[in-house]
Amino acid sequence: xxxxxxxxxxxxxxxxxxxxxxxxxxxxxxxxxxxxxxxxxxxxxxxxxxxxxxxxxxxxxxxxxxxxxxxxxxxxxxxxxxxxxxxxxxxxxxxxxxxxxxxxxxxxxxxxxxxxxxxxxxxxxxxxxxxxxxxxxxxxxxxxxxxxxxxxxxxxxxxxxxxxxxxxxxxxxxxxxxxxxxxxxxxxxxxxxxxxxxxxxxxxxxxxxxxxxxxxxxxxxxxxxxxxxxxxxxxxxxxxxxxxxxxxxxxxxxxxxxxxxxxxxxxxxxxxxxxxxxxxxxxxxxxxxxxxxxxxxxxxxxxxxxxxxxxxxxxxxxxxxxxxxxxxxxxxxxxxxxxxxxxxxxxxxxxxxxxxxxxxxxxxxxxxxxxxxxx
Amino acid sequence: xxxxxxxxxxxxxxxxxxxxxxxxxxxxxxxxxxxxxxxxxxxxxxxxxxxxxxxxxxxxxxxxxxxxxxxxxxxxxxxxxxxxxxxxxxxxxxxxxxxxxxxxxxxxxxxxxxxxxxxxxxxxxxxxxxxxxxxxxxxxxxxxxxxxxxxxxxxxxxxxxxxxxxxxxxxxxxxxxxxxxxxxxxxxxxxxxxxxxxxxxxxxxxxxxxxxxxxxxxxxxxxxxxxxxxxxxxxxxxxxxxxxxxxxxxxxxxxxxxxxxxxxxxxxxxxxxxxxxxxxxxxxxxxxxxxxxxxxxxxxxxxxxxxxxxxxxxxxxxxxxxxxxxxxxxxxxxxxxxxxxxxxxxxxxxxxxxxxxxxxxxxxxxxxxxxxxxx
Numbered sequence: 012x013x014x015x016x017x018x019x020x021x022x023x024x025x026x027x028x029x030x031x032x033x034x035x036x037x038x039x040x041x042x043x044x045x046x047x048x049x050x051x052x053x054x055x056x057x058x059x060x061x062x063x064x065x066x067x068x069x070x071x072x073x074x075x076x077x078x079x080x081x082x083x084x085x086x087x088x089x090x091x092x093x094x095x096x097x098x099x100x101x102x103x104x105x106x107x108x109x110x111x112x113x114x115x116x117x118x119x120x121x122x123x124x125x126x127x128x129x130x131x132x133x134x135x136x137x138x139x140x141x142x143x144x145x146x147x148x149x150x151x152x153x154x155x156x157x158x159x160x161x162x163x164x165x166x167x168x169x170x171x172x173x174x175x176x177x178x179x180x181x182x183x184x185x186x187x188x189x190x191x192x193x194x195x196x197x198x199x200x201x202x203x204x205x206x207x208x209x210x211x212x213x214x215x216x217x218x219x220x221x222x223x224x225x226x227x228x229x230x231x232x233x234x235x236x237x238x239x240x241x242x243x244x245x246x247x248x249x250x251x252x253x254x255x256x257x258x259x260x261x262x263x264x265x266x267x268x269x270x271x272x273x274x275x276x277x278x279x280x281x282x283x284x285x286x287x288x289x290x291x292x293x294x295x296x297x298x299x300x301x302x303x304x305x306x307x308x309x310x311x312x313x314x315x316x317x318x319x320x321x322x323x324x325x326x327x328x329x330x331x332x333x334x335x336x337x338x339x340x341x342x343x344x345x346x347x348x349x350x351x352x353x354x355x356x357x358x359x360x361x362x363x364x365x366x367x368x369x370x371x372x373x374x375x376x377x378x379x380x381x382x383x384x385x386x
Numbered sequence: 387x388x389x390x391x392x393x394x395x396x397x398x399x400x401x402x403x404x405x406x407x408x409x410x411x412x413x414x415x416x417x418x419x420x421x422x423x424x425x426x427x428x429x430x431x432x433x434x435x436x437x438x439x440x441x442x443x444x445x446x447x448x449x450x451x452x453x454x455x456x457x458x459x460x461x462x463x464x465x466x467x468x469x470x471x472x473x474x475x476x477x478x479x480x481x482x483x484x485x486x487x488x489x490x491x492x493x494x495x496x497x498x499x500x501x502x503x504x505x506x507x508x509x510x511x512x513x514x515x516x517x518x519x520x521x522x523x524x525x526x527x528x529x530x531x532x533x534x535x536x537x538x539x540x541x542x543x544x545x546x547x548x549x550x551x552x553x554x555x556x557x558x559x560x561x562x563x564x565x566x567x568x569x570x571x572x573x574x575x576x577x578x579x580x581x582x583x584x585x586x587x588x589x590x591x592x593x594x595x596x597x598x599x600x601x602x603x604x605x606x607x608x609x610x611x612x613x614x615x616x617x618x619x620x621x622x623x624x625x626x627x628x629x630x631x632x633x634x635x636x637x638x639x640x641x642x643x644x645x646x647x648x649x650x651x652x653x654x655x656x657x658x659x660x661x662x663x664x665x666x667x668x669x670x671x672x673x674x675x676x677x678x679x680x681x682x683x684x685x686x687x688x689x690x691x692x693x694x695x696x697x698x699x700x701x702x703x704x705x706x707x708x709x710x711x712x713x714x715x716x717x718x719x720x721x722x723x724x725x726x727x728x729x730x731x732x733x734x735x736x737x738x739x740x741x742x743x744x745x746x747x748x749x750x751x752x753x754x755x756x757x758x759x760x761x
Contacts, residue, residue, distance in 0.1 A: 296687060297683065303682045304681050308678065312671060320686025320691065322687045
């Protein structure tokens, strides 16, 4: 409140910058595109975090190395909100179209566009593209990953961030390293979207889980039951209030807890680390408590516990396309086999107002899904 | 002060236990051994942490699979103190002879004891043997590692804990993983014995180091200069007071800090983690500040920093003998080439009183070295 005029100036510069960005899309081009009916409605953010609806012409010229696609749905993830607020490390320089993931349907191909047909469904995996757009032109190789046409829209639209994070973390820190050990997994913030995805994947793979969540809510019993079922039922999954993990571990006959998948930090991380077995790994993918992870020297030295971080965006940058395709294929397969279901979503029209509303009062326990109003 | 009689009872039980342990060494055997002149003087601790001088007969019967040896020197390390206090995870069940390392000289072999000659120098590597003893009988294979006969006594006596810890940590977390990266190393508590060993090893291997230590001491300037020289001089090593690491990093042209070797925890760990490069590793081998290591979710997720622990005892348990021999050979070689010198030591007679004194007022910046009074 008492700061100098700097924020004001920043806002003005950002507004000018946005105006300039829109100008470069040329009114002539947008007019032409509108006339031809091939203009994308987009939600754009500027350097001050202002959100605006804008339009972007779709390239009319089709070449063999691009496909056209229309959006089916794109979520508003915490990472998207951070990007809008200028707090996400790998977000494109604003002004930029928001959205790091989305499910699209292919609308236009050439005879030479190998591998794609009109009507195919695909996930955008190039995170700098901006998925809050009704339409987009994508490179035909490397920008989209095809998914089964019967993939549920909410599942497909939230696969690249939520389910992929759980899948890749578990593969990297459990399946590829601990398989012989046959241990169990601890999930903090088990009611989060990644938490739920982790419980479901562990259940699908026969891994027992301890889930924790805050019980300062009226519907705790229902939540506990719902999460337990996602984790495979009471023989496979134990869900307890934060602070009760040590007792739950003592009372349980589950194998040693070799991995904690932590999206919370703070106290939740501390109690999870306390029950990790020797040489267990604590992997942090989020910090919902906004508190750091604290670990005693004794746990590190004598119990060989290690604390790691996991960032799905880094994985996408480092993976080759076939690895991404294999991961997506596996998730869609598990989804179609009934092992994975999308979390609860709230559908809203694709516009700046929807995003603003979602950011101001995020829908508890649900994910905001932006869907085009008309196609 | 206000607790019940439990500690008193524990002391009584411990005293009885110690008496029983000594009784099992049989007075007759000790009398015989004394008569034959082959009785070891030992420092023993019981379950209450009481220290006592005692005597233990040396087996007269020589077999082909044992050698006899006399102690040249054994240090009192922090881990030894923890063992006496019942706080060290891998210490033998008390009552037990204290001491986890020591330099010995071979005094008796048989014709068939392969590889050993009278006069050889060797380090005891079986940590449950107890090195606070004037004499010992060792398995001829696997219990002792031979060192060059001209190895400095203080260096040889402190090799197995101090120098081996620095050597193995650097090898595991730098040489074997970061060699191509050519990064620099951060050393917290650089004035500690492991800190000094790390600076010297990095200098020998051409690795640049940032060292930090508390400057709340009159001789800070001398300490800073001494540590800088251990690290290879001002081109190779920057030593700054705790709290100044970030500025030192900014002002420096050293390559990215890819590893922190941390024996302190708390604030020192926090500031070291802040300057680690992406995918850097923070390895904790001690917790001198008695405060945990705290790391933000952002450092873990977006910068891919990992926090690990290192326990030399675990390495010894998991390594095979040739790996241990190779590590010792390399350290002795570096020592004989002038790259490694022992830290400051204070020599005291091998007796319970010396250990008690050292534990009550540990000699600042020096290591207590127990030496037999007469041989």
